[in-house]
């Protein structure tokens with residue numbers, strides 16, 4: 001019954017895949033639409049989460065930052081690797097990040113799945129593409145959100161984090177959990193500028209790499 005709607009979608013996806021030179025699979029030809037995944041890209045504090053949350057009915061938000069922070073609380077080997085990475089600003093391997101952010105069980109067919117926080121670097125794009133191919137996930141849109149540094153620093157000055165639940169807050173805002181808003185190391189200008197400089201050194205190359213695989217690029221800087 002569902003195939004009536006899925007049939008033309010499958011056809012379009014097939015055309016896109018063919019135009020990219022990707023071999024189609026038999027189940028696609030039967031009209032089963034594959035899962036789609038969009039990516040949102042921009043510097044820290046660009047407002048990517050806010051943009052996604054303001055369209056919560058449309059998006060299934062796959063926030064790598066949130067997933068990593070939550071997982072970092074567990075007292076096992078992976079938890080300590082993640083805590084070390086947060087505290088020392090160290091990039092993690094693509095394999096670890098994709099295992100956290102992109103198990104197929106997190107993806108939804110009824111919503112636009114949107115990956116936030118991966119990739120940050122051009123070298124992280126091929127592992128993403130490979131994982132999508134393997135799991136029959138179609139890379140869909142690339143949303144780019146890049147406010148000026150001035151605007152980012154204004155936001156940084158307002159930024160607080162809940163202690164201990166790690167929820168991002170703004171000055172004067174209290175957390176639902178009853179915790180206290182504090183200035184964490186990640187909220188300091190020094191830590192932020194380290195992340196921002198890394199972003200600027202990699203943004204152009206990463207966007208250009210992602211553009212090769214995404215069907216459409218959407219600039220949401222002013223949204």
Ligand SMILES: [Zn+2]
Nearest residue numbers: 162165175177
């Ligand atoms: Zn809290």
